[in-house]
Amino acid sequence: MSEYKGKTAFITGAANGVGLGMAIAFAKEGINVIMSDIRKADLDKSAEEVKKYNKNVYTIAVDVSDRKAMKEVANEAEKAFGKIHILCNNAGINLFGPLDEATFDDWDWMFNVCFWGQVNGIVHFLPKIKAHGEGGHVVNTSSMAAFVTSHGTGIHSSIKAAIRGMSETLWYNLAPQNIWVSIVCPGFVNSKIGKTEELRPDRFKNSGYNTGEGKYLDMEDPDKFPGMSPLEVGERILKGMKNRDLFIFTHAEMKEEMKENFDWILSYFPDEEINQKRKAFENKRRKANVEDRVKYDNRGKIIHRP
Numbered sequence: 354m355s356e357y358k359g360k361t362a363f364i365t366g367a368a369n370g371v372g373l374g375m376a377i378a379f380a381k382e383g384i385n386v387i388m389s390d391i392r393k394a395d396l397d398k399s400a401e402e403v404k405k406y407n408k409n410v411y412t413i414a415v416d417v418s419d420r421k422a423m424k425e426v427a428n429e430a431e432k433a434f435g436k437i438h439i440l441c442n443n444a445g446i447n448l449f450g451p452l453d454e455a456t457f458d459d460w461d462w463m464f465n466v467c468f469w470g471q472v473n474g475i476v477h478f479l480p481k482i483k484a485h486g487e488g489g490h491v492v493n494t495s496s497m498a499a500f501v502t503s504h505g506t507g508i509h510s511s512i513k514a515a516i517r518g519m520s521e522t523l524w525y526n527l528a529p530q531n532i533w534v535s536i537v538c539p540g541f542v543n544s545k546i547g548k549t550e551e552l553r554p555d556r557f558k559n560s561g562y563n564t565g566e567g568k569y570l571d572m573e574d575p576d577k578f579p580g581m582s583p584l585e586v587g588e589r590i591l592k593g594m595k596n597r598d599l600f601i602f603t604h605a606e607m608k609e610e611m612k613e614n615f616d617w618i619l620s621y622f623p624d625e626e627i628n629q630k631r632k633a634f635e636n637k638r639r640k641a642n643v644e645d646r647v648k649y650d651n652r653g654k655i656i657h658r659p
């Protein structure tokens with residue numbers, strides 16, 4: 354029987370795309386699913402789809418960037434099916450374009466939803482997961498854009514790299530408490546994210562980009578756009594969670610580019626004699642990290658074989 358059966362997951366951005374894919378994969382696994390999203394109509398429609406696999410589905414319409422509302426949501430979520438074990442910070446929007454054209458409104462809207470939305474989830478839900486002491490899982494949706502930047506990925510890459518740093522640190526903090534962290538890093542997915550502009554609030558309307566009709570990619574249709582299906586992403590996330598994977602990479606076809614990028618970055622290190630005093634100091638922190646990886650991470654055991 355699945356270790357997750359009967360447990361409860363709270364997912365943000367669950368009305369579409371990756372969040373909906375997770376909701377379906379989780380429901381099939383017997384997990385109670387609390388789906389939240391800012392798009393109320395999509396949420397209600399998608400919940401009916403998820404209920405085909407598990408009737409224990411509950412919906413909450415909320416804007417993840419609303420800190421106060423997220424506090425109330427955390428309390429409401431706990432009342433739906435009892436203890437929350439899985440927190441999926443996934444809601445997101447996107448803007449592609451040259452970074453030098455971005456306005457404060459572009460930056461603020463993106464960071465409020467995609468970065469602070471995740472922080473709001475962590476600050477309001479994590480104490481509840483810690484309090485019940487039964488362990489749990491925090492799943493933060495980042496992106497390959499955290500590692501592979503390009504001409505138009507500016508704000509998105511800044512946020513996704515921040516999520517990577519935040520989540521990796523959280524892993525060290527939480528693993529000893531039997532709470533696991535996974536960083537989801539998809540490549541392109543067929544989702545509704547190309548329709549981000551539908552959601553732009555008036556207070557952030559001064560964009561530096563052409564946000565007009567026809568400007569954005571139709572990413573939903575797999576015939577027009579060669580992404581991965583959200584359900585496949587959701588299933589890969591569940592598999593990664595079961596494996597306690599810190600990183601959940603979904604697109605194997607991007608591994609080569611990632612290696613190329615890491616090699617490129619490493620090539621910038623000065624090729625010189627090592628300062629042993631500084632190295633000994635850094636090694637103390639490094640040793641603690643390696644010990645944790647060996648203790649808590651399946652990959653750590655393989656990579657750091659004695």
Ligand SMILES: NC(=O)c1ccc[n+]([C@@H]2O[C@H](COP(=O)([O-])OP(=O)(O)OC[C@H]3O[C@@H](n4cnc5c(N)ncnc54)[C@H](O)[C@@H]3O)[C@@H](O)[C@H]2O)c1
Pocket residue numbers: 365366367368369370371372389390391392395415416417418443444445446447466467494495496497538539540541542543544545546547552580583
């Ligand atoms: N689609 C891709 O190619 C891709 C690639 C890498 C990472 N991602 C990430 O995956 C996550 C999900 O995106 P997706 O591609 O499934 O897009 P999507 O648009 O299909 O789904 C995102 C959901 O988040 C909701 N949302 C937006 N703003 C919100 C807010 N303020 N409060 C609550 N909900 C809000 C939307 O209504 C939508 O239902 C995002 O974090 C995104 O950055 C997507």
